[in-house]
Amino acid sequence: MAQISYRDALNQALFEEMRRDETVLVFGEDVALYEGSFKVTRGLLKEFGEKRVVDTPISEAAIVGMAIGAAMAGLRPVPELMTVNFAYLALDQICNHLAVMRYMFGGQVKLPVTIRMPGGGGHQLASQHSHSLEVLFVHTPGLKVVYPSTPASAKALLKASIRDDNPVIFLEHEGLYNTVGEVPDSLEPGVIGQAEVARPGRDVSLVTYGAMRYVCLQAADRLAAEGVEAEVVDLLTLRPWDKECVTDSVAKTHRAVVVAESPPVCGIGAEVAANIYEIVFDELDAPVARVSGADVPMPYARNLEQACIPHAEDVVRAVRQVLPP
Amino acid sequence: MNKGELMEVYYRMKLARSFETRVAEQYVKGRIAGFCHLYSGEEAVAIGAMWHLKPEDYVIGSYRDHAYYLMRGGDPREAMAELFGHSDGCCKGKGGSMHLFDWGINFLGGYAIVAGMCPIAAGLALAIKHKEERRVVLCFFGDGATNQGVYHEALNMASLYELPVVWVCENNYYAIGTSVGRSSASESLARKAKAYRMPTSTVDGMDFFKMQSVAQRAIAHARSGKGPAFIEAKCYRYRGHSMSDPATYRSKEEVEYWRRRDPIPQVKAAIQHDFDAGEEEFEEVDRRVQQVLDEAVAFAEAGSEVPADRLYEDLYVE
Numbered sequence: 001m002a003q004i005s006y007r008d009a010l011n012q013a014l015f016e017e018m019r020r021d022e023t024v025l026v027f028g029e030d031v032a033l034y035e036g037s038f039k040v041t042r043g044l045l046k047e048f049g050e051k052r053v054v055d056t057p058i059s060e061a062a063i064v065g066m067a068i069g070a071a072m073a074g075l076r077p078v079p080e081l082m083t084v085n086f087a088y089l090a091l092d093q094i095c096n097h098l099a100v101m102r103y104m105f106g107g108q109v110k111l112p113v114t115i116r117m118p119g120g121g122g123h124q125l126a127s128q129h130s131h132s133l134e135v136l137f138v139h140t141p142g143l144k145v146v147y148p149s150t151p152a153s154a155k156a157l158l159k160a161s162i163r164d165d166n167p168v169i170f171l172e173h174e175g176l177y178n179t180v181g182e183v184p185d186s187l188e189p190g191v192i193g194q195a196e197v198a199r200p201g202r203d204v205s206l207v208t209y210g211a212m213r214y215v216c217l218q219a220a221d222r223l224a225a226e227g228v229e230a231e232v233v234d235l236l237t238l239r240p241w242d243k244e245c246v247t248d249s250v251a252k253t254h255r256a257v258v259v260a261e262s263p264p265v266c267g268i269g270a271e272v273a274a275n276i277y278e279i280v281f282d283e284l285d286a287p288v289a290r291v292s293g294a295d296v297p298m299p300y301a302r303n304l305e306q307a308c309i310p311h312a313e314d315v316v317r318a319v320r321q322v323l324p325p
Numbered sequence: 326m327n328k329g330e331l332m333e334v335y336y337r338m339k340l341a342r343s344f345e346t347r348v349a350e351q352y353v354k355g356r357i358a359g360f361c362h363l364y365s366g367e368e369a370v371a372i373g374a375m376w377h378l379k380p381e382d383y384v385i386g387s388y389r390d391h392a393y394y395l396m397r398g399g400d401p402r403e404a405m406a407e408l409f410g411h412s413d414g415c416c417k418g419k420g421g422s423m424h425l426f427d428w429g430i431n432f433l434g435g436y437a438i439v440a441g442m443c444p445i446a447a448g449l450a451l452a453i454k455h456k457e458e459r460r461v462v463l464c465f466f467g468d469g470a471t472n473q474g475v476y477h478e479a480l481n482m483a484s485l486y487e488l489p490v491v492w493v494c495e496n497n498y499y500a501i502g503t504s505v506g507r508s509s510a511s512e513s514l515a516r517k518a519k520a521y522r523m524p525t526s527t528v529d530g531m532d533f534f535k536m537q538s539v540a541q542r543a544i545a546h547a548r549s550g551k552g553p554a555f556i557e558a559k560c561y562r563y564r565g566h567s568m569s570d571p572a573t574y575r576s577k578e579e580v581e582y583w584r585r586r587d588p589i590p591q592v593k594a595a596i597q598h599d600f601d602a603g604e605e606e607f608e609e610v611d612r613r614v615q616q617v618l619d620e621a622v623a624f625a626e627a628g629s630e631v632p633a634d635r636l637y638e639d640l641y642v643e
Contacts, residue, residue, distance in 0.1 A: 056482065057478070057482065061478055065441070065443070065448060066445070066448035066482065068445050069450070072445070072452075073449045073453065074452060074456070075452045092475070093475070097445065101434070103419055104419055105419070106418075106639055108427070165642035166641050
């Protein structure tokens with residue numbers, strides 16, 4: 001066991017998978033010589049060389065398109081889009097090609113592509129650098145979407161994503177790179193599609209992912225001081241998400257709050273809430289509450305940005321809404 | 326080229342031309358649906374570009390893909406069945422006209438997004454280079470694709486990494502109803518590509534002999550590891566952009582001009598001139614073509630739809 005940062009856990013996963021399988025390739029903007037704008041690819045060029053760690057021009061659409069072609073021809077590419085915001089430039093390749101080609105060609109192609117994309121807000125990077133775009137990919141059949149929140153889940157799930165023969169959108173939260181956590185020395189790949197109960201509880205289910213895990217845990221601590229035991233369910237995978245884990249939790253607690261950083265309209269909160277209603281309606285003692293980011297582009301000014309991102313007190317307030325008066 | 330080879334070229338071109346005619350008939354009958362883009366007139370580009378390929382080379386192209394599939398050696402029955410949306414189509418009815426695909430002949434797809442397949446072609450070539458194979462990738466697209474952003478990204482990266490791609494631009498002068506003159510600031514598409522640092526050529530795409538000669542050099546260049554090459558093939562589609570397009574944006578005179586330069590009679594005339602072939606030999610080829618297509622249509626008609634309970638098949642690798 002060791003205390004490792006989220007960044008280093010991802011870096012370790014890349015090293016291990018690249019050592020294990022010589023068809024794994026990393027490419028993207030500034031991933032090789034510069035070692036990655038967030039340093040997740042540090043050291044890879046030195047060990048694996050230019051053929052396997054490739055710097056690209058600023059060409060997001062072609063970065064993804066080339067990953068698709070390379071995967072068709074038998075490689076296992078792990079392209080990086082510098083931030084999720086730049087994924088918009090590659091949306092055609094992701095949603096019109098990567099997601100559909102296996103199905104469209106009657107199962108004749110296998111596309112083991114894992115696209116890493118850091119995202120999320122909180123560093124005053126303004127509206128073109130602060131998106132949480134996971135929902136676009138979650139909505140798209142043919143993709144898998146993973147969003148780890150701890151160093152251990154980051155390492156385990158990146159290993160699993162790379163080994164998965166399907167296209168995986170692998171989201172990382174920029175604000176979590178320096179967070180530190182326990183990572184077992186020899187870690188098996190995680191299970192895509194499996195959620196984690198980060199904190200057990202009996203009074204309310206807080207369903208969440210990404211950096212909001214920590215916001216929910218903070219809220220749970222505050223609630224505990226008032227005698228309310230919140231169960232925090234971290235989805236870890238957004239597509240396919242773990243309906244069983246979430247509905248089992250709600251069947252136990254009878255109340256749910258879904259907490260996501262991204263804006264509310266058609267967000268993960270809406271998807272999870274709809275399913276809770278469909279599957280365990282009779283277990284609910286209150287409507288499902290949603291806590292989400294503000295429905296505006298992310299502003300630059302510190303106070304305004306902080307008003308856009310959910311905090312522990314927002315979660316506590318939502319919990320009070322669903323608890324009996 | 327010897328007589329046998331040229332008769333094979335003639336056969337393939339007739340097969341592609343007649344296949345499109347059959348497809349048009351079936352489309353009008355309602356057996357084929359959706360968007361259907363016919364290649365009639367451009368046959369010399371496809372067969373000329375592919376003639377010097379090896380079986381292990383990859384071919385990828387646009388939605389105007391029936392001829393690519395057939396010229397690469399694809400089975401007309403599986404293509405027709407795919408257009409009918411049947412389970413024994415090459416893509417089990419999931420793709421349709423614009424998305425034929427067959428690993429068995431290394432035809433890696435028709436794609437509906439203009440220029441969308443260009444970075445994919447570069448990626449295939451990246452894998453070839455990475456694995457130190459001697460394959461090349463032939464990527465077909467039209468004049469319209471040369472204005473798409475990702476086209477430029479793909480050409481740039483293929484040249485930067487010296488990838489074995491041969492870019493074949495079918496300049497048939499129109500992207501649906503918009504002429505090259507109204508859409509490309511540089512009317513020479515080869516000159517646009519030259520900015521990406523690779524050998525380019527412009528060729529008469531209605532002339533099989535010129536096309537195959539230019540392609541031979543381009544393929545050899547790419548295969549030698551020197552990087553990509555670009556061919557602008559000036560050609561003409563005799564029909565509209567698709568079955569829904571009456572092509573009123575082209576004058577009768579213009580269409581007739583290009584009809585007079587039909588690539589198939591040119592090949593026939595060359596064979597007759599060089600090898601003293603009799604009319605009955607060509608009639609034999611025509612009969613063979615019709616027989617193959619009769620079988621293809623019969624196969625498609627006899628097929629059946631994929632049961633709806635198999636809707637979720639082939640989405641994910643389990």
